[in-house]
Amino acid sequence: MHRTGRLYGQFETLEQQKETAALGMWVFLVTEVLFFGGLFLAYTVNRSAFSTAFGAGSNTLDIKLGGFNTVVLIMSSLTMAMAVWSAQVGKKKLVSIFLIATLGLGTIFLGVKVIEYKQKFDHHLIPGLGFDMRYRSEHPTATDDPKEMAIEKEEVEKTFAVDPDTNAHGQLYFSLYFAMTGLHALHMIVGAGLLVWLIKGSFAGRFTPQYNTPVEIVGLYWHFVDIVWIYLFPLLYLIDRHR
Amino acid sequence: MQSQLPIYPEQASNFAPQVDALMLFITGICVFFAAGVTVAIVVFFFKYRRKTPDAVGITIEEDARLEALWMIVPLILSMAMFGWGAVVYVDYRNVPRDTLDIYVIGKQWMWKAQQPNGLKEINECHVPVGRNIRLILSSEDVIHDFFVPAFRVKMDVVPGHYNTMWFRPTKPGRYHFFCSQYCGTNHALMGGWVTVMEPSDYAAWLSGSAAGNANPVVAGEKLFAEKACSTCHVANGTGRSPSLNGVYGAQVLLADGSIVVADEAYIRESILQPNAKIVAGYQPLMPTFQGQLTEEQIFALIAYIKSLQSQPVPATGAGIAPPTGKR
């Protein structure tokens, strides 16, 4: 199909093209909802069966890092929304700035995720790889506060008393943790790629009040990824924190 | 065994006539519709065959009443099929009170059955005619399925779950049973025979096949002492632990206010994960026995707890568990 300027050949008008693209992205997001939905179902069923072990697993996560990432991601959503706005009102420079900001925040998020994964690795909390819920409290490092570790040890032992299979069930928790956050991170990486492509376009000044569909479409995607995290954060990090 | 081309298998349980009747009923409805549609198509096909190459059919206005008719009539008939099917199914899923319990374990690719007196069989299962039989199914590896065509019953055997099925054999004989859930290489070989015997023959068979000390109630009693259950669970119910006398089949009030029926699965859970459900009025003191008991030992403990009815336990000689009347 031939392309005339910004209008692809299968369309009659730019407006039709824009509408189509937006609808396409929304429909795609529907599939994403159900894609993650399968994971959420697996999570729900297992959590209700093994709430103790899930609580214990959740308590090993670093709430500060998780909370920080939540803030970062919501901020990136704001900058993304602002990028769309800048394109709509024709502030070409701002488009680039906001897009770069979004990309930066996204990268920070991923960086923090790497730190967290590394921690889990150090604590023997990777399912299938010598997984041991007790490892952390039994092998404190020099940097750990001994008081905290004592509390942690007590808590872990309590969990084992209630559910002797804590290792198996905690492994389930971490399998889900890695599946969910991993899939989420994968979406972030794809999103980052799209942002790079947009930033290039914005340097070329392609996005104007008349033509800003790509920014808007990628924006939809980015916000969706944000929404997933909005759910993941309490579901994964905040189980049984009141202990 | 059977005539050349039978269309239904032998009827040898209480469910068989019900299922066959259901089958006939649904077949009747379906033949009615299938025949109606086919006849109409064939008749129209010949009758309205195109007469000239440029002929056009006669337009018929659509008719909402007609559409409604052919939605409502099938709907009503569907509900009849659903209703009848539901009755049979609910009957099948709700086990009656006085069953003779046989434990069945499926593993790749064989069946192990254990009679109430502990007698073990492989790929065979003996049952008395006329008694309600309950099979309690568990799997050691993948999903299997216990299927007896002559009884028209089947139930999946799912690892990690306890499934039960029941039937009342009505005709002595030997009937094939199959594994009906695909379970790997020798799935097709994972079958055997159910032998239905007169009750007297059955009792004779049981006692003849020296079961002796394999009686699970006896074994369970021993375990109950060995594993120190008896230190906490004393018969008169004093102390910090509930008496287990008569608990089987009774309704238990839990600390969170809900009520459960104490059946095998509940007792099993109480042993393996005692704190999953706490009996109202008691503290979660009981330690877990997860990993300390084999499946067979758990069966034995359950069998023993089942035998702890308030009335004296009937002679275990015949090996038939006492009817539990409290469900």
Next chain:
Amino acid sequence: MSEHIVSPKIYLAIFTTLMAGTGMTVWAAFQNFGKFNIVIALAIATIKATLVVLYFMHARYSPKRTQLVIVCSVFWLAIMLSLTLADYNTRRHEGRLASATTCYRA
């Protein structure tokens, strides 16, 4: 399709609300509401998600068709979760050895 331009003021307001919501989630997680901890967490998350959809994603100003698409996605998710859980929750605790009604206490 004359597009609606949402002003940065609204964006900022939404952002602030989202931040407040995050704070609230964390705060609520450290309180003991018994069974309701999870309910509260999910309720806050849902409010946050709704705000993102409505404003950041412009769903509020989108054509009906788009709104229908969104509703469908939630609806189907609900079907999947509710009918499956309907099975789990109506089993006589034979389900899994530690059944779905187990509640955690420590």
Next chain:
Amino acid sequence: MSTPPTPVRELPHKHYLNATYGAGLRSWLLTTDHKRIALLYLASVTVFFFIGGVLATMIRIHLLTPGGALVTPETYNKLFTMHGVAMIFFFLIPSIPAVFGNFLIPLMIGAKDLAFPKINLLSWYIYVIGGCFVLYSFGTGGLDTGWTFYTPLSSVYSNSAVTPAVLGIFINGFSSILTGLNFIVTIHTMRAPGMTWFRLPLFVWAHYATSLVMILGTPVVAITLLLAGLERMFHLGFFNPALGGDPILFQHLFWFYSHPAVYIMILPAMGVISEIIPTFARKPIFGYAFIAGSSIAIAVIGFLVWAHHMFVTGESTYAALTFSFLSYLVAIPSAVKVFNWTSTLYKGSISWDPPMIYALGFIGLFVIGGLTGLFLACLGLDIHIHDTYFVVAHFHYIMVGGAVMGYVGGLHFWWPKITGRLYPRALSRFAAVVLFIGFNLTFFPQFILGYLGMPRRYHTYPPEFQVLNVLSTAGASILALGYLLPMSYLTWSMRYGRVAGQNPWPATGLEWKTDSPPLTENFEVTPVVTWEPYDFKNRPDLGLATGTPLPAPALGDD
């Protein structure tokens, strides 16, 4: 009695097969033309049909004797698993949507292409990549889990090449998702002027409903199989009871997709039939709105019945009651379609052209298949017939007798449009009859087998079942002939067939108002639709005897 004699014609000078990009291999592999992509799909699904068919033939030969005549148990298990996987995921699910849907939807709604042509091509590549994974798994050790991949068998116990197969199906899922997405968006935004929702051909309605299922269901099976694959690779425990997981959860997730997926297979075939019947009865289809609505109803209610595959897994009794009840509800819209098709024949002007024979064969076999679904949905009865040959017969009646018959019928109907040429009439009618007879002989005995208690997926069976098995195998060889015939004469006709002209039947759809084969841009000028669907009377352009015009459009514009 037959189509009006057509004068000797020539193919149009310029069409999608030769123009614009040329005809080299490159031009095909890089094409974004929906018609060419449809043909790419046609070629690739045929490959999988062949593979599946050969495996089916081996299954049937093996089952000639009770002890098994051909292969070892391991191999037999691989045969039916690979047969099921190839046929379902790589043949039947993509068949009608990706071939005819792709080819026809833009033509039928008067668009130049689908909304996202590049994504369309991408979906084909994804399909091919997924297919390669699966072929790789077939080649290296095969696959023996059953097409349902039940855990923990598939995730722990099976020794075969499960991982690549699961990944292949996971990847292939995205092909399906993208196709569905493309269709939905296209149908919403790309319709030609005058093409209102209620003027859409029923084929398009059916594909709209199918696409709904594709986008809403496929992601779930994708993630499920991914989890099962991860479980296998990294020894995780999502569905493995030994590690605390739950095999029943896998079944819920799997069937949440795989039941609706059966409607991905049958709805498009129903769409094909809804085109063929009015065309060859030469009258408007009876109950247009009801047929269109029932497609949507099937797609929606179809999502509410999945656990009827799990009646004997120990599912809660309440859930079983609910799912059985809903299964009966989903039968009603199918009934509506069958009755409307039948009524359309009444007082028609019925030609005995090959597509019509296939279509009527479809109705007959689909009705039997569908009605036996009612046996299975019946709780009390399913206890007995679950996982027996009764189920095998049920789904082959619907999928082979129904969906494949519809697919082959569609091939016969649109072949002239796709290739510009006609195929031998008498031979193709003969083939339809052979198919019908062979089919019934193959699968009817299996109903009886099932009720007698022969479980499925058995490489060996008690001798009392032999007679029926032999009958079934005999039927299968006739059936194979029934497929070989069309394959050969359709191929033959691509070169030697009579030139068809724009509208050989004639039919009313927009796709028939352009050249055969069509231009790359489909239409010289964007068409404007002023007529109602399937209206033969107010269409002087069709060259038929005209009757009195309809009083008013039966269905208003929206």
